[in-house]
Amino acid sequence: MDQFFIDASCIKGDRITITGPEVNHMTNVLRLRRGEKVQLVEQTSGLTYICSIDVADAESVVCIIDDVQSESRELPVKITLYQGLPKSDKFEFVIQKAVEMGACRIVPVAMKRSVVKLSAERTDKKLARWNAIAASAATQSKRGMVPEVSAPMTYDEAVQDAAGCDAILLPYELETGMEETRRILTSLKESQAGSIGIFIGPEGGFDVSEVERAAEAGAHIITLGNRILRTETAPVAILAWLTYIFEE
Amino acid sequence: MDQFFIDASCIKGDRITITGPEVNHMTNVLRLRRGEKVQLVEQTSGLTYICSIDVADAESVVCIIDDVQSESRELPVKITLYQGLPKSDKFEFVIQKAVEMGACRIVPVAMKRSVVKLSAERTDKKLARWNAIAASAATQSKRGMVPEVSAPMTYDEAVQDAAGCDAILLPYELETGMEETRRILTSLKESQAGSIGIFIGPEGGFDVSEVERAAEAGAHIITLGNRILRTETAPVAILAWLTYIFEE
Known part of the structure; x- marks a missing residue:
């Protein structure tokens, strides 16, 4: 499952909307489409959102949050x-x-x-x-x-x-x-x-x-x-x- | 001090004579000259010879052995x-x-x-x-x-x-x-x-x-x-x- 970093401001209710240069990378390079799963990490909270893509077009990728994980992959130092x-x-x-x-x-x-x-x-x-x-x-x-x-x-x-x-x-x-x-x-x-x-x-x-x-x-x-x-x-x-x- | 690997056959008494492609590397690339120190490692014995260069010409580098060390830099596994x-x-x-x-x-x-x-x-x-x-x-x-x-x-x-x-x-x-x-x-x-x-x-x-x-x-x-x-x-x-x- 591909992982991306997001800002807290992208999260609205059960949806996360990604805009900006990452969209081209997601849709044209990685060719991610509706229904595919992605892992979105919000650094400030350290939370990882497991999501399904709902809309992927030229301007934005809209994801539905399926699950939220708080385990960290970071070293304790x-x-x-x-x-x-x-x-x-x-x-x-x-x-x-x-x-x-x-x-x-x-x-x-x-x-x-x-x-x-x-x-x-x-x-x-x-x-x-x-x-x-x-x-x-x-x-x-x-x-x-x-x-x-x-x-x-x-x-x-x-x-x-x-x-x-x-x-x-x-x-x-x-x-x-x-x-x-x-x-x-x-x-x-x-x-x-x-x-x-x-x-x-x-x-x-x-x-x-x-x-x-x-x-x-x-x-x-x-x-x-x-x-x-x-x-x-x-x-x-x-x-x-x-x-x-x-x-x- | 630069290090080179040698064959046991290069060692005669207190002298080590290096021939072959390494000579060009030593004399033209590293520009090693008479009097300079080098470290020569013979793999079979694991011995390191600390040497001074006596002759460095187009065909060979002749080194005089100053010291022999048996400590290994190899891992014990x-x-x-x-x-x-x-x-x-x-x-x-x-x-x-x-x-x-x-x-x-x-x-x-x-x-x-x-x-x-x-x-x-x-x-x-x-x-x-x-x-x-x-x-x-x-x-x-x-x-x-x-x-x-x-x-x-x-x-x-x-x-x-x-x-x-x-x-x-x-x-x-x-x-x-x-x-x-x-x-x-x-x-x-x-x-x-x-x-x-x-x-x-x-x-x-x-x-x-x-x-x-x-x-x-x-x-x-x-x-x-x-x-x-x-x-x-x-x-x-x-x-x-x-x-x-x-x-x-």
Whole structure:
């Protein structure tokens, strides 16, 4: 059953009316017709409406609500990914995969060894594209929310932003100690951490001063194992670990 | 320090001589010169030779052995990935990421919902390319071995092949139960499983008959969490989980 995100304002009684660009996607791309079932997610309430399509024309898709579900497909911990800005195609990959793996927010961070520099003008265009990728991945992976890709931050801004999280994790390739890493991650579960910030270095890795800065701010410096992971693989690995530990 | 794989026959006394296509890569692409350090891994022994380059010319690179290390970067469990054959670019991605994440062998499997069909002739060409991708990923991620991409198998052949593993895991999107999944994976660690086979469905997922066939052969049917993962993301997630559990 295909899933779509809707605004609360679309819901009137037992009907949900979808208008705007999603209509073309539903009727012309997916060729959804009267009688077919769809799953509509309203993010604010976290409710999922199981519906049958009543009318599907060029302007709108009208659905009749058959059932309402409140179970969430969301992880019980809110994860923000602070990703050292890599090359463009890699960052788009990171957004797609991080959304699939359950991240709630993705923040591109200009780090010392980031090769890419973004001008303000290019950033606006990129940000729209990045958020479209996040929305598409959220639909495909049947998330209960659309994660936001925030505007790029400097490293200091990112560390300040992450101070709002219950815990910060920074995987570092020069760090060792799986036992200690497992101990740290298990303790986050035991202490019922509600939010976690993850820092991932760009292609060239973290500068040692960046690792120190995060450690001063209370970040746990961890390992992701004995092999060297690329900058776009590391967020998938740590998000998988947190899923393994936190998923209910 | 760059890493390369060598044959035992290259080692003579305190010197290692590299010839063949790797020479061009070392001298012209990476521009390695006399005096620079490299890390040379001999797979059969599992030994890593820390060397200084003595001669680098058009035909060969001669290295002097400074140190020999026997610590392994390999996981203590041998993992074979039986991947439902997806579209070409996705399979190449799966090879790269599975090698980074520690898989020892990758087997493309023709499953009922695989869209791609390979002719024998195309398979030979593809197999060479797939193994080159595995070798490159092994070098980059500093593996202690080069994982093999085997020739494609039918589903029955794959199930028979996997019978040689201590355990078989099959993540299935219709399966639920994180608690039970964690219990199964922890028990594999406790029973010191030395080899694990992982079955991953193609884009369209497993046919239910395939899941039943694997279950009859003793596979554990598990979940990867509450979100829907793409066929190329699922192997990364389960390999990350096994790393978390088994890495020492």
